[in-house]
Amino acid sequence: MERLHVLKETFLALEAAQQHILLGSAVAVGGMLSYVMFKRKQVKSIPLGEGWWGAGEKPLSEDDQIYPFKVQTSDEEIEDLHERIDRTRYTDPLEDSNFQYGFNSIHLKKVVSYWRHEFDWKKQVDLLNKYPHFKTKIEGLDVHFINVRPPHREGQKVLPLMLVHGWPGSFYEFYKILALLTEGQDGIAFEVICPSIPGYGFSQAPCKQGFDSLAAARIFLTLMERLGFSQFYLQGGDWGSLITTNMAQMKPQCVNGLHLNMISPKLGLKGLLSVMIGRYLPFLVGFCREDIHRLYPYVERNVWEILRESGYLHIQATKPDTAGCGLNDSPVGLAAYILEKFSTWTDLKNRDMMDGGLTRKFSLDDLLTIVTIYWTTCSIVSSMRFYKENLKSKPDKRVDAKVKVFVPTGLAAFPGELMHCPRSLAKFRYQNIYSYSFLPRGGHFAAFEEPQLLANDLIQFVQKVESLN
Numbered sequence: 001m002e003r004l005h006v007l008k009e010t011f012l013a014l015e016a017a018q019q020h021i022l023l024g025s026a027v028a029v030g031g032m033l034s035y036v037m038f039k040r041k042q043v044k045s046i047p048l049g050e051g052w053w054g055a056g057e058k059p060l061s062e063d064d065q066i067y068p069f070k071v072q073t074s075d076e077e078i079e080d081l082h083e084r085i086d087r088t089r090y091t092d093p094l095e096d097s098n099f100q101y102g103f104n105s106i107h108l109k110k111v112v113s114y115w116r117h118e119f120d121w122k123k124q125v126d127l128l129n130k131y132p133h134f135k136t137k138i139e140g141l142d143v144h145f146i147n148v149r150p151p152h153r154e155g156q157k158v159l160p161l162m163l164v165h166g167w168p169g170s171f172y173e174f175y176k177i178l179a180l181l182t183e184g185q186d187g188i189a190f191e192v193i194c195p196s197i198p199g200y201g202f203s204q205a206p207c208k209q210g211f212d213s214l215a216a217a218r219i220f221l222t223l224m225e226r227l228g229f230s231q232f233y234l235q236g237g238d239w240g241s242l243i244t245t246n247m248a249q250m251k252p253q254c255v256n257g258l259h260l261n262m263i264s265p266k267l268g269l270k271g272l273l274s275v276m277i278g279r280y281l282p283f284l285v286g287f288c289r290e291d292i293h294r295l296y297p298y299v300e301r302n303v304w305e306i307l308r309e310s311g312y313l314h315i316q317a318t319k320p321d322t323a324g325c326g327l328n329d330s331p332v333g334l335a336a337y338i339l340e341k342f343s344t345w346t347d348l349k350n351r352d353m354m355d356g357g358l359t360r361k362f363s364l365d366d367l368l369t370i371v372t373i374y375w376t377t378c379s380i381v382s383s384m385r386f387y388k389e390n391l392k393s394k395p396d397k398r399v400d401a402k403v404k405v406f407v408p409t410g411l412a413a414f415p416g417e418l419m420h421c422p423r424s425l426a427k428f429r430y431q432n433i434y435s436y437s438f439l440p441r442g443g444h445f446a447a448f449e450e451p452q453l454l455a456n457d458l459i460q461f462v463q464k465v466e467s468l469n
Contacts, residue, residue: 046249046403051215053198053206054140062137064226069133069144069202071125077376078121081331085116088332099343099356103336107355111339112332114364115371124369131178135202136226138219144202145195145223146171150182153189159256159462160229161190162220163447166238166262167383168338170201170373172366173448180455188463193227195220197239199382201373206382212389213239214400217246221254230254235458237261237446239386245429246400248407257434257465259410259458261446263421264429287422290438295420309344309418312337316387324381334380335371342367345444347416361449404428408469410435410461412454416443434468435461 052058090105098104131146150158161181163174171194181190196203197216206215220243224232233256236244241262248255287295315323327334343356350357358367374380395401409430413420415438423436437457442450 044403044406045252046214046246046399048218048221048250049214050139051211051218052140053208053211053215054204055207058140062140064136066134066136066226069135071128071133071202073121073125073376081121081372081375082116084329084331085112088112088330098354099340099351103340103343104354104356107358108332108336110355111335111358111364111368115331115335115368119365119368119372121372124365124372127175128172128369131175133202136223138222138226139215141198141206141219142204143195143198143219143223144171145193147227148178148182148192148194150184150189150191153184155187156184157188157466158191159188159466160224160227160232161192162224162232162234162244163192163194164220164234164236164240164243165194165197165200166236166240167200167386168341168370168374169238169445169448170370171196172370172373173445177447177451177455180451181458185459186463188459188466190233193224193229195223197243197383197386199386200379201377205379205385210389211386212392213242213246214250214398216243217250221247221251224254231256233257233259233462235259235261238444242390245405248405248409249400249403252405252407255407256469257408257410257462258405258430259412259461261412261414261454262417262444263411263413263426287424295422305348309348312341313387316384317391318388320384320388321381324384327380328378331371331375334375335368337380338371338374339367342370342445345416345418346449347443366448405430406432408432408434408465410437410458410465412437412439412446412457414439414442414444414446414450416441418444434464 090109093105094101131148133144133146135142135144137143150156163177165171165173174192174194178192178194181192183189198211198219199205216239231254234244234247235258236242237260241260241264244258244260245264248258327337339358340356342362343350343358346361347357350360358364374383409432411421411423411426411430411433413436423433426436427433435457439446439450439453439457442453446454
């Protein structure tokens with residue numbers, strides 16, 4: 001009996017030990033899984049870095065004050081523009097070529113005649129000064145921005161919002177949307193900060209190599225901090241889309257929401273397979289009917305369209321100063337180069353029109369205001385250099401390509417955008433998509449073309465973020 005008792009006690013001890021081991025293993029495995037899940041859910045960010053883009057060596061201290069600024073012009077500046085326009089040499093277009101070879105010179109003469117004889121730059125300068133302008137020095141550069149506050153209304157929530165433009169645009173692209181955002185809707189209004197990218201318009205151009213979207217993002221984060229905003233919303237298209245995405249990657253804790261009207265995901269092999277499969281088995285990759293309609297007519301002629309529409313990119317990403325010399329010296333050359341983009345990027349069908357469809361969406365006064373900003377600030381070359389700085393290395397090798405975006409994100413898909421990105425592909429990069437909208441009309445310059453549509457989509461996104469958070 002004693003042996004049996006000993007054996008029984010031994011068996012119970014072994015059983016208890018086994019349970020402890022199993023429990024310990026379960027706890028260890030559970031702990032490991034919890035750690036892995038925690039690490040996965042942790043919001044990753046990219047380093048802020050540092051930079052100095054002014055001339056010469058970085059000083060020991062930098063003036064961090066904010067100064068009022070006004071756009072100005074002079075009779076001498078306008079006379080010089082007119083004299084250069086008067087000396088322009090034109091080349092006759094090919095018969096029936098419309099805008100297929102670029103800006104049709106027959107229509108160009110009409111646009112330039114308006115610029116020379118009817119366009120009132122002094123009047124447009126007054127329009128530019130409708131909103132308060134400022135400058136502040138960051139990393140050696142005078143950074144220009146407008147700051148528009150909403151009228152005070154009792155009980156209204158005011159949210160800081162930065163709008164960032166792209167190329168060949170400027171802060172002026174947002175003038176039609178500013179009132180829509182600052183008026184207030186359903187108890188929410190925005191205080192809008194709209195900067196000029198360094199090297200564009202009234203922001204000083206970098207003196208040193210290497211100024212890319214990461215540097216611009218860091219400068220704009222400093223600007224928001226200097227203005228006293230610890231949390232804010234961001235909106236952008238074109239380069240503005242990348243810059244605001246980088247801002248959200250650098251300081252996700254500061255960005256309440258990111259709204260984009262140009263979506264550039266990191267696709268990789270999985271994304272390419274999705275595009276290949278999606279045409280035939282869309283449900284497998286999460287494509288909807290509208291994705292099919294918008295994506296595949298373009299993809300099927302993708303190589304040809306890229307060749308036709310990205311020549312400027314290859315020039316600006318390799319030798320911007322060479323082509324820029326001519327554009328900086330000839331106002332008519334500059335107008336043709338810039339306005340051709342406002343034609344084609346609004347609607348590819350505009351290439352089949354002799355006037356490029358320019359005034360279907362825009363007035364000549366608005367278009368020529370953007371051109372004249374580039375002309376009077378001599379900023380076309382420095383704006384073109386931004387392509388070279390961002391494309392010096394493979395985009396997928398950059399630090400921002402390796403870190404996903406975790407802040408609440410709203411995506412507005414306009415049908416005339418150069419490339420459609422379905423929601424399922426956008427999720428490869430943007431992990432927290434709160435809204436994805438198919439807009440009924442509009443192209444690349446959303447705020448300039450369809451300010452009401454963009455404003456409505458942005459406001460609805462922010463309302464959703466505010467209500468859920």
